[in-house]
Amino acid sequence: MRASQSVATTDGSTRTREWAIALLALAILAVIPLLSSSRALQDFIIRLAAFGILATSLNMLIGYGGMVSFGHAMFFGGGAYTFALLMQKAGVSVPSAIAGTVLLTAVVGALVGAICVRLKEIYFAFLTLAFQMFVHRIILSWVDMTGGDQGITGGIPRPVFLGINLANFRELYWFACFLGVACLLLIRWILQSPFGYSLRMVRDNADRAWFLGINVWRIRLYAFVLSSCFASIGGVIMALFVSGAFPEFSYWTMSGEAIFMIMMGGLHMYLGPLVGAGLLLLFNDVxxxxxxxHGLVLGVIVLIFALGFKRGILDFVLQLSRRFKRVKA
Incomplete structure (x- = not known):
């Protein structure tokens, strides 16, 4: 009884600390436009929110589930297109469009995931890539709906909701920051839940997990659907930022960039993908x-990270801190 009470108290204190960190991060981000008039900085943070969600959601599969997906961009781009089309053609409110985007992505993610998660390692990776290329081809071919290779242009209507006017850039910035922090916090809670630990067990030893009564296929499928839904929210932020949607959002190179973000930031530290997203965006801009x-120089930088650190930056820092503690002890 005392042990269970201790665990509950620890979980409660951890949750409170994570709430506090999230609110502090949101407060810092919120005051940036008030302290600096730099549009470039605010643009960077909006893009970081979008790509940070994309990379962190993909790491739910790679780092925590052991499933390397080469096709995660289909959900990022699909989210951007679904949201843009709902706003342009259906004329719904922003919250309804976001909810519709997440719901449709969940359905597609469940259909694709039900097939893909049955496979292992390289077969899983290439099947996700095949589905991603299929979605990208639909976007290019369905010109009347998606605009083909020109994408969805002409702007996205932004009706006011709950007093929020996304036509105002500062309010768009705050909204993107809120979505970014909220999604990262939700993913953190999911990964720290019993589901998250079951996912790690499946990653480490699927046969043992099955022997212990865990439905391996179902756990992998849930992770696939959840990661796809979060990736679609990253696509929503990107669609709002560019006021449209473009085929590049769902191309295989976007999936590759998300993997680079994870490699540069770190697989085993929760904030690693977010740090990697910031680094990759910064390198791209510079x-x-x-x-x-551009491609040559960026490739050299990725090689330096892969061969020099042999892991992401935060993973490297974690290893150094552990060595320091051993020496100190």
Missing amino acids: ITRVTES
Whole structure:
């Protein structure tokens, strides 16, 4: 009885601390426009919110589920297109469009995941890539609906809801920050729940997990659907930011960039993908201003991280701290 009470108290204190950290982060982000008039900085943070959610949701599969997906961009791009189409053609409110986007993504994620999660390792990776290329081809071919290779242009209507006017850039910035922090906090709670620990057990030893009564296929499928839904919210933020949706959002290179973000930030630290997203966006912004050989220079940087650190930055820092503690002890 005392042990269960101790666990409950620990979980409660951890949850309270995470709430406090999230509110502090949101407060800091909220005051940035009041302290700095830099539009570039605010643009960067909005993009970081979108890509941070994308990379963190993908790490739910890779780092916590042991499932390397090459097709995660289909949900990011699909979320952007679904939201943009709902706003343009259906004329619904922003909350309804977001809810509709998440619901449709969950259905697609369940259908795709039900097939993919039965496979292991490289077969899973390439089947997700095949589905992603299929979705990308639909976007390019269905010109009347998606605009083809031109994407959805003409802007996204932004009716006021709950007193929030997303046509105002500052309010759009605050809304993106709120969605980013809220999604990261929700993913954190999911991964710290019994479901999250079951997912880790399946990653480490699926046969043992099955022997202990865990439905391996169902756990993997739930993780696939949840990660796809969060990725679609990242797509919503991106659609609001660019006021449209474009085929590049669902192309395989976007999935590759999300994997790079995880590699650069770290698989085993929760905030690793967010740090990696920030680094990759920063490198992209700087490199494109300095040289036209963008892909070459970025490839060299990724190699430096892969060969030099042999892991993401936060994983490297974690290993150093553990070594320091051993030496100190």
